[in-house]
Amino acid sequence: MKQKIWPILLLALLLFIPLGFIQNQINYETIAYDLQTNLLLMPGEAGDMVLAGFKGIAADLLWINVENYWHTGQHFKMIPLFNMVTYLQPHWILAWSLGGWHMAYNVAADVKTVQGKYYWYQQGVQYLKRGVSYNPNKYDLYFELGWTYYNKGLDYSNSVRFLKQAVMYPCPSYVRDVLAHAYEKNGEINKAMEEWQKLLKTDFKGVAKRMIYDLKTRGWATP
Amino acid sequence: MKKIWILACNTVKESFRKKTTYIIVLFALIMIASSEFFAFLSSTEQYKMITDTSFAVIEFFGFLLAMFGSISAVSSEIEKRTIYTLLTKPITRTNFVLGKYLGMFFILLINFSIMAVFFVGLLHFKKIPMDSGTFKALFLIFVEILVIASISLSLATFTSDAFNIIASSFIYIIGHLTGYGRQIIGMTKNIAVKGLADMMYTILPNYQNFTIRDKVVVGIPIPWQYVIIVTGYGIMYIVIALLIGIYFFRTREI
Numbered sequence: 001m002k003q004k005i006w007p008i009l010l011l012a013l014l015l016f017i018p019l020g021f022i023q024n025q026i027n028y029e030t031i032a033y034d035l036q037t038n039l040l041l042m043p044g045e046a047g048d049m050v051l052a053g054f055k056g057i058a059a060d061l062l063w064i065n066v067e068n069y070w071h072t073g074q075h076f077k078m079i080p081l082f083n084m085v086t087y088l089q090p091h092w093i094l095a096w097s098l099g100g101w102h103m104a105y106n107v108a109a110d111v112k113t114v115q116g117k118y119y120w121y122q123q124g125v126q127y128l129k130r131g132v133s134y135n136p137n138k139y140d141l142y143f144e145l146g147w148t149y150y151n152k153g154l155d156y157s158n159s160v161r162f163l164k165q166a167v168m169y170p171c172p173s174y175v176r177d178v179l180a181h182a183y184e185k186n187g188e189i190n191k192a193m194e195e196w197q198k199l200l201k202t203d204f205k206g207v208a209k210r211m212i213y214d215l216k217t218r219g220w221a222t223p
Numbered sequence: 224m225k226k227i228w229i230l231a232c233n234t235v236k237e238s239f240r241k242k243t244t245y246i247i248v249l250f251a252l253i254m255i256a257s258s259e260f261f262a263f264l265s266s267t268e269q270y271k272m273i274t275d276t277s278f279a280v281i282e283f284f285g286f287l288l289a290m291f292g293s294i295s296a297v298s299s300e301i302e303k304r305t306i307y308t309l310l311t312k313p314i315t316r317t318n319f320v321l322g323k324y325l326g327m328f329f330i331l332l333i334n335f336s337i338m339a340v341f342f343v344g345l346l347h348f349k350k351i352p353m354d355s356g357t358f359k360a361l362f363l364i365f366v367e368i369l370v371i372a373s374i375s376l377s378l379a380t381f382t383s384d385a386f387n388i389i390a391s392s393f394i395y396i397i398g399h400l401t402g403y404g405r406q407i408i409g410m411t412k413n414i415a416v417k418g419l420a421d422m423m424y425t426i427l428p429n430y431q432n433f434t435i436r437d438k439v440v441v442g443i444p445i446p447w448q449y450v451i452i453v454t455g456y457g458i459m460y461i462v463i464a465l466l467i468g469i470y471f472f473r474t475r476e477i
Binding site: 005006008009011012015016018019020022023025026029030033034035037054055056057059060063067089091092093094 | 264268271272276278282283425435437440442445446452453459462463466470473474
């Protein structure tokens with residue numbers, strides 16, 4: 001007697017129902033743990049890579065172009081590539097920090113007018129802020145923002161604002177040191193002193209001692 | 224079970240007689256080792272690119288091994304007409320499909336392990352830090368390869384080799400894009416289109432579920448819970464694909 005085989009197909013089809021539930025759970029987890037990915041359709045090899053599911057490689061290919069433009073002084077051409085890379089991999093900190101630095105420093109230096117320089121400085125800052133919105137639980141981009149405000153913009157109040165955020169997360173000692181300098185420049189000497197006192201217990205002990213001494217004897221530590 | 228085991232062992236032996244497997248694995252190892260190409264980059268950039276490239280190479284060559292291995296496991300038996308001898312013995316068609324898949328599992332496990340050990344060795348040699356994320360990404364790549372093998376094997380039971388290669392490659396690409404497709408379709412107001420899209424979204428394998436390597440290289444922690452659920456998804460899909468394969472193989476006239 002011939003065996004019935006349709007129940008096998010029926011079982012296979014019925015199993016798609018629990019599979020759908022599992023997929024829903026995966027979708028939920030993907031959102032909960034911030035594992036979503038963005039699709040960027042673009043021409044060339046990088047586009048092919050994206051279609052085949054190799055977004056990391058696509059971002060790397062674009063990054064190699066960024067490096068090439070950087071070494072040949074074509075700073076302006078780097079901007080759209082930075083945007084593509086960070087769109088594909090928004091959690092790649094280096095892309096945000098280097099992109100922000102290039103805009104605020106290198107592209108700004110290339111521009112001749114004062115307005116142009118200020119425009120690119122602002123673009124760099126905005127880019128870093130966008131990076132922070134994707135990576136709010138790491139010190140890196142808060143520090144980059146704080147440093148750009150401090151060093152490039154000479155905007156010490158904003159610098160303090162972001163460096164204060166940076167030290168809330170695990171970070172190297174130099175981040176707190178820059179915060180202390182920013183406090184001092186912002187006229188908050190006591191707070192600067194407090195930060196250097198905290199650094200006395202770290203590998204920045206020597207620097208902190210010198211800064212405290214300078215503050216007490218000369219009244220200023222940061223030139 | 225013994226019959227399935229014997230078939231699996233034969234499939235493994237057969238695979239090691241073919242040069243294709245060695246060539247694919249050798250190419251993969253060369254690609255992984257070519258990380259020296261990135262020597263012009265800073266160490267942080269190098270780390271990301273070596274890891275990215277290696278993960279991608281392992282997945283892509285794993286896909287090739289799974290697809291070609293599964294296709295040849297079934298079609299070579301039909302071409303050489305050894306299947307007639309097999310099926311006249313007390314081996315059912317269900318045994319045949321399951322035995323072939325088990326054999327593919329071991330072939331892929333061996334080849335994947337070679338590539339993974341080489342990759343981990345390279346990271347160790349380059350003093351690139353590894354964490355549990357690296358191993359989670361490797362594990363999910365392996366599960367993805369197993370799903371690909373089950374689909375190709377299932378297709379091999381009722382389609383020609385050429386069609387199978389095209390279909391498997393197409394499913395591989397589409398499987399990485401279903402998530403995006405669903406997002407786009409989500410914008411439409413047409414219920415029929417939405418329903419059809421949802422159905423396709425469930426039926427087609429969502430390979431994006433397994434793609435955590437892009438997250439691992441930028442330091443995003445992947446919870447075990449996610450890995451377990453996605454593994455469950457993979458196993459469920461393999462079961463479905465094999466059941467469909469068994470169904471069509473039993474209806475096929477040989």
